[in-house]
Amino acid sequence: MAHIILVGCGGIGSRHLQGLSQIDRKVDISIIDPNPESLIQGKKRFEDMPVNGLLESIGYYKSIDSLSGDIDLAIIATNSDIRRNVIEELLEKVKVSFFILEKVAFQSAECFDHVLSLFRKHNVKAWVNCPNRAYHSYKDFKLRNYPSGKVNMHVDGGCWGLASSCIHYIDLFSYLTMETLIEFDTLGIDPKLYSTKRDGFIEFGGYLCARTIKGDTLTIVDDKKSGRPVVINIANEKSKCIVFETIGKALVQTQEKSWDWEEVSFPILRQSELTHILVQEILDNGTCDLISIEESYLLHKPMLDAFNEHLTKVMGQKQIECPIT
Secondary structure (H helix, E strand, O other), rough: EEEEEOOOOHHHHHHHHHHHHHOOOOOEEEOOOOOOHHHHHHHHHHHOOOOOOEEEEEEEEEOOHHHOOOHHHHHHHHHHHHHHHHOOOOHHHHOOOEEEEEOOOOHHHHHHHHHHHHHOOOOOOOEOHHHHHHHHHHHHHHHHHOOOOOEEEEEEOOOOOHHHHHHHHHHHHHHHHOOOEEEEOOOOOOOOOOOOOOOOOOOOOOOEEEOOOOEEEEEEEEEEOOOOEEEEEEOOOOEEEEEEHHHHHEEEEEHHHHHOOOEOOOOOOHHHHHHHHHHHHHHHHHOOEEEEEHHHHHHHOOOOOOHHHHHHHHHHOOOOOOOOO
């Protein structure tokens, strides 16, 4: 019987827990969070879900010290600034076969490097939770339309979290283009920092540009003067798609259909609807549709380096860690 642990039961962590409540086999689940309020929130959200008789046990703990025995899968949903320490502590105490890490995985390439070495040492497989590539909507869209010429992708919205969430769209861009060698241009990012709900973390506004070696382009906009929802435009020489994720619809044009617009369903799963699917894939096959940590490193590194270069300019002193989560 599999033992699954979730470290971090705040906002996204509690949604992972709701997803785990729908798993299709007997499992033991352990939840770790030093914050009692987070444990209470997670337990409430778990109890809001339909009862699953397959769950053998679920325990809520304040410390990793409460764990014992081998762990089949660990979901690390902590803030990015402590994720390395959590992983180190976990691997010192128990054997873990698989990890899913929340984004942004780490705040510097150096920290990312260290954890990759640690995973190799302990023979661990891991993925980063950028789930766009796991959605059937995007998988079907790619199957029908790509690869076919250069991809031009534009993400536009207001006050949605450019610094902390753009990795989701960078990952989608990489998935569609099948490229991981991406260069970033931060000249369009606002020359100021924005506060967040979490102490010690910052946000960016403005726009971020990226380009692959073959000429695919990505522009990501976060207009801090607007609260408009995110809309994604994806185009190549044979198709164009405008995705409205918040309402689960898209407008599609294709050369094959004479460039006539067609409205289609484009469902985007919530985390509470996805986690159990990913976990079941990993337990059954040793893999899942998320990006591997090794491949995600190739996207995180240039992004973090570009962000830290921007921070250095804004703050007037060398920055080697980007305080985003």
